[in-house]
Amino acid sequence: MAVMERKFIEERMESINIKGKKKKHLKCESESLAGCVSQRACVYCGARVVLNPITDAVHLVHGPIGCASYTWDIRGSLSSGSELYRNSFSTDLKENDVIFGGEKKLSRAIDELVLKYHPQLIFVYSTCIVGVIGDDIEAVCKAAARKHNIEIYPVQSSGFIGNKAAGYKAACEAVLKLIKPGVHLPEKKNKCINYLGDFNLAGEAWIITHYFKQIGIDVNVTFTGDASFTKLKKAIEASLNIVQCAGSMFYLAQEIEKKYNIPYLNVSFLGLEDTAQSLRKVAAYFNDPDLMERTENLIKNEIEKYGPQIAGYREKLTGKKAAVYVGGGFKAISLIKQFRELGIDVVMVGTQTGRKEEYAEIEDLVDDGTVVLDDANPAELEEFMLLKGAHLLVGGVKERPLAYKLGVAFIDHNHDRKHPLSGFVGALNFAKEVYSTVCSPVWQYVHGEGLLHEK
Amino acid sequence: MLDSTSKQIVKRSGGVINPAKTCQPIGAMYAALGIHKCLPHSHGSQGCCSYHRMHLTRHFRDPIMASTSSFTEGASVFGGVANLKTAIKNVFTIYDPDIMAIHTTCLSETIGDDIPSIIKSAEIPEGKLVIHANTPSYVGSHVTGFSNMVKGMITYLAEVDVEEKKQQVNVIPGFVNPGDMREIKRIVKIMGIDSIVLPDTSGVLDAPMTGEYTMYPRGGTKIEEIKDSGNSLVTLALGSFASSDAAKELKRKCNVPEVSLKTPIGVKATDELIMSLIKKFNKEVPYELEEERGQLVDIMTDTHFHFHGKTVAIFGDPDIVIALTEYILSLGMIPVHVLTGTPGGAFEKEIKAMLLEAGIRANVKAAGDLMELHQLIKNKPVDLLIGNTYGKYIARAEDLPFVRIGFPILDRSVHSYLPVVGYKGAMRIIEMISNALLERADRDAADEDFELVM
Numbered sequence: 001m002a003v004m005e006r007k008f009i010e011e012r013m014e015s016i017n018i019k020g021k022k023k024k025h026l027k028c029e030s031e032s033l034a035g036c037v038s039q040r041a042c043v044y045c046g047a048r049v050v051l052n053p054i055t056d057a058v059h060l061v062h063g064p065i066g067c068a069s070y071t072w073d074i075r076g077s078l079s080s081g082s083e084l085y086r087n088s089f090s091t092d093l094k095e096n097d098v099i100f101g102g103e104k105k106l107s108r109a110i111d112e113l114v115l116k117y118h119p120q121l122i123f124v125y126s127t128c129i130v131g132v133i134g135d136d137i138e139a140v141c142k143a144a145a146r147k148h149n150i151e152i153y154p155v156q157s158s159g160f161i162g163n164k165a166a167g168y169k170a171a172c173e174a175v176l177k178l179i180k181p182g183v184h185l186p187e188k189k190n191k192c193i194n195y196l197g198d199f200n201l202a203g204e205a206w207i208i209t210h211y212f213k214q215i216g217i218d219v220n221v222t223f224t225g226d227a228s229f230t231k232l233k234k235a236i237e238a239s240l241n242i243v244q245c246a247g248s249m250f251y252l253a254q255e256i257e258k259k260y261n262i263p264y265l266n267v268s269f270l271g272l273e274d275t276a277q278s279l280r281k282v283a284a285y286f287n288d289p290d291l292m293e294r295t296e297n298l299i300k301n302e303i304e305k306y307g308p309q310i311a312g313y314r315e316k317l318t319g320k321k322a323a324v325y326v327g328g329g330f331k332a333i334s335l336i337k338q339f340r341e342l343g344i345d346v347v348m349v350g351t352q353t354g355r356k357e358e359y360a361e362i363e364d365l366v367d368d369g370t371v372v373l374d375d376a377n378p379a380e381l382e383e384f385m386l387l388k389g390a391h392l393l394v395g396g397v398k399e400r401p402l403a404y405k406l407g408v409a410f411i412d413h414n415h416d417r418k419h420p421l422s423g424f425v426g427a428l429n430f431a432k433e434v435y436s437t438v439c440s441p442v443w444q445y446v447h448g449e450g451l452l453h454e455k
Numbered sequence: 456m457l458d459s460t461s462k463q464i465v466k467r468s469g470g471v472i473n474p475a476k477t478c479q480p481i482g483a484m485y486a487a488l489g490i491h492k493c494l495p496h497s498h499g500s501q502g503c504c505s506y507h508r509m510h511l512t513r514h515f516r517d518p519i520m521a522s523t524s525s526f527t528e529g530a531s532v533f534g535g536v537a538n539l540k541t542a543i544k545n546v547f548t549i550y551d552p553d554i555m556a557i558h559t560t561c562l563s564e565t566i567g568d569d570i571p572s573i574i575k576s577a578e579i580p581e582g583k584l585v586i587h588a589n590t591p592s593y594v595g596s597h598v599t600g601f602s603n604m605v606k607g608m609i610t611y612l613a614e615v616d617v618e619e620k621k622q623q624v625n626v627i628p629g630f631v632n633p634g635d636m637r638e639i640k641r642i643v644k645i646m647g648i649d650s651i652v653l654p655d656t657s658g659v660l661d662a663p664m665t666g667e668y669t670m671y672p673r674g675g676t677k678i679e680e681i682k683d684s685g686n687s688l689v690t691l692a693l694g695s696f697a698s699s700d701a702a703k704e705l706k707r708k709c710n711v712p713e714v715s716l717k718t719p720i721g722v723k724a725t726d727e728l729i730m731s732l733i734k735k736f737n738k739e740v741p742y743e744l745e746e747e748r749g750q751l752v753d754i755m756t757d758t759h760f761h762f763h764g765k766t767v768a769i770f771g772d773p774d775i776v777i778a779l780t781e782y783i784l785s786l787g788m789i790p791v792h793v794l795t796g797t798p799g800g801a802f803e804k805e806i807k808a809m810l811l812e813a814g815i816r817a818n819v820k821a822a823g824d825l826m827e828l829h830q831l832i833k834n835k836p837v838d839l840l841i842g843n844t845y846g847k848y849i850a851r852a853e854d855l856p857f858v859r860i861g862f863p864i865l866d867r868s869v870h871s872y873l874p875v876v877g878y879k880g881a882m883r884i885i886e887m888i889s890n891a892l893l894e895r896a897d898r899d900a901a902d903e904d905f906e907l908v909m
Contacts, residue, residue, distance in 0.1 A: 032525045033545060034525045034537075034538040034542040035496075035543065035544065035545030035546045036523070036549070037522050038501055038504075039505070040505060041502045042505065043502070044502055063561070066477050066481070066503070067502075069474050069510075070477065070509065070510055072474070083456040083458075088473050090474060091470035092470040092474070093470075093561075093593050097593070106469070109470045110469070112467050112469045128502075128503075129561040129565055129593070131531070132566060133565065159526070160531045161528050162528075377549075378518065398512050398519070400512070401512060401518045402518045402668065406668045407664075
């Protein structure tokens with residue numbers, strides 16, 4: 001392919017695959033090339049997005065100002081209680097702190113924030129520079145916790161120690177410390193689950209929690225959407241964990257199972273099919289006929305309610321082509337299925353941090369000719385969207401204007417989503433959003449007279 | 456969200472709560488995007504580049520392209536030399552810019568990477584250029600980073616190759632929107648003066664929709680122009696925080712005299728810009744500009760009674776806030792709190808001098824944060840808040856009319872296309888302020904006070 005020879009460097013070719021007869025293992029979970037316009041972020045970013053939805057915590061960023069500025073209230077996670085997490089706290093390290101160390105300033109920051117907000121919980125995020133100047137944030141946190149008699153956890157998130165996935169792990173480590181019980185393990189509650197990997201963007205976790213309530217399952221705590229110190233402290237009373245965003249929460253689920261003997265199930269609440277399947281899976285786990293019946297009733301009612309409306313959109317959208325470029329593999333997989341429900345073919349699919357198993361599943365799901373790629377750069381996204389004639393891109397902040405410039409519709413499936421996309425109602429919202437962008441009249445003005453390419 | 460902010464101001468020394476600034480590299484990245492066919496490069500971890508691109512994307516709603524050295528644990532132990540060399544090679548192979556503008560980060564600065572010597576020993580294709588600026592995140596703010604990168608452009612590129620200076624002006628517009636740079640160029644052009652605007656993000660970050668994506672849109676200062684800036688008759692530095700260093704560098708390197716002016720926001724600062732050009736180039740004021748100025752003054756008189764005596768809190772980047780404060784005063788409004796997150800005594804000094812002349816006392820603060828601004832407002836309430844998007848929390852908590860001017864604006868669109876500078880920009884600001892104040896008056900009016908004509 002001539003375009004590819006021109007635009008892409010050799011090393012990247014191992015991370016791109018066009019599904020065909022020959023099976024190829026995609027290179028993934030590797031470091032980005034220096035000099036690439038990578039869409040990836042860093043360890044701090046991964047850790048922060050996972051922990052940020054804990055609403056009543058002080059999230060204190062230890063480093064120069066930037067890392068705190070760029071993460072100030074951008075996640076769109078809703079809270080039913082405290083709004084403390086929506087502030088931006090930084091030690092704002094200066095040149096002198098870098099030379100003489102930032103530990104004292106960190107202690108002062110904690111003192112001041114405790115005085116002002118009386119939090120029960122503080123997370124202290126280390127940034128690149130802290131890793132290099134060698135501040136012992138463990139020690140500072142420990143001493144401050146003792147002094148104020150609250151819980152303070154360091155998050156080892158220096159940007160350069162890995163990618164976003166390493167940040168997920170650092171966040172999970174901090175959460176594990178937080179949920180660790182005292183001497184006695186509390187008793188497990190029956191039909192009580194933790195919901196891992198929902199960050200309550202646009203209130204999504206509330207929708208799912210409400211389904212479970214209706215069928216008689218209690219959601220103990222969500223990791224980490226709308227979570228709070230008190231709720232998290234009760235985390236190990238659950239009898240089952242269900243895991244949605246596997247990229248960030250798989251590790252936590254495994255550790256909780258190992259340490260506290262709480263098993264986990266993988267679920268996904270994106271799309272009618274996956275939502276229904278996931279609810280059934282959880283209900284089946286508890287092996288209670290009444291519960292199963294309530295679940296089937298709920299599914300039936302919800303699908304009756306939303307199915308016809310979604311079918312209406314399907315009629316209008318059938319034959320359209322979508323490209324998907326998201327953070328983790330779980331979301332990509334669900335989106336492929338969800339687009340199928342709308343009659344839309346996924347012609348390109350990629351992730352920033354997808355894992356091997358996930359790419360294998362994607363390969364199985366997609367049609368021949370679909371482009372699968374890991375850690376794509378904008379040039380690749382552009383080339384393949386055009387090559388495959390995509391009408392729509394699903395992505396995050398940085399991908400939006402790129403799609404628009406190409407005259408391609410766009411959906412934010414990340415921090416900037418404005419409507420809940422989870423559950424049955426979320427499936428309808430998704431269909432509506434796809435319709436409103438793909439079928440918007442603005443596109444007819446994009447491709448001027450004589451420049452129309454077949455859309 | 457900020458309902459619990461206390462009135463009592465306690466002096467803090469452990470960092471900031473709700474910052475009114477961000478770090479140097481993003482300013483450097485923005486400045487570099489103002490060179491035609493330039494790819495900014497972030498020498499640090501992937502996250503930095505990703506955050507800057509994300510933030511700029513949200514403000515400009517256009518694709519922001521920049522590459523990164525993608526530091527790993529190894530790079531931060533052994534230095535980023537190998538990463539940068541590989542990056543330079545890859546950038547020219549894959550993205551084929553004419554020029555690559557490297558900025559550092561807190562990480563690479565602390566490790567101590569020597570960028571000039573890395574550039575010297577890197578493989579750079581024939582005819583291509585690599586420049587750099589040191590932008591440690593722990594010094595200054597995003598405005599400092601912008602300033603450093605513009606200075607870097609001069610250091611690397613500006614040349615003198617004529618004996619007598621050319622009849623052309625260098626304009627360094629400062630950290631403003633592409634719409635502002637476009638307006639500044641228009642004003643200078645109407646005056647019949649050749650100009651080099653540097654940097655110039657118009658046509659890059661407000662590029663038109665064509666249905667085709669080009670990595671390097673048509674806009675941006677051409678490399679030839681930057682080289683030629685050494686031959687200009689004079690440099691106008693608009694806004695001392697973002698522009699003076701580059702202008703001084705032009706003076707030092709190429710002996711181009713420097714005139715330091717405010718960002719041309721409001722009638723007085725715009726007058727000064729035009730008068731400086733007239734003086735230097737012996738031109739008459741073209742009728743077109745006379746007319747615009749006349750229209751602006753007409754609008755000011757038509758609306759002054761809406762503004763007079765209204766109290767205002769202003770925050771944002773120093774150059775913008777200084778100019779805005781001057782303009783606000785000329786409308787008869789009273790600045791009560793004036794704050795920037797960027798450190799710098801010159802800010803406080805300049806604002807205080809203006810206030811003294813106007814006979815007004817106010818809280819003036821550099822290196823402040825928005826928690827402090829909020830507390831100041833709680834202690835002394837105002838009628839209007841002007842600042843970037845982050846002001847919305849305070850506006851909501853205190854129920855204040857709010858006008859968005861500055862960087863970043865993440866929750867409204869079109870702002871980057873339209874100017875706040877020049878007479879046209881000043882008209883726009885009046886429109887924004889009166890809409891905010893009058894909407895509020897309508898909202899709050901009792902039935903009997905609700906008026907059709909205002």
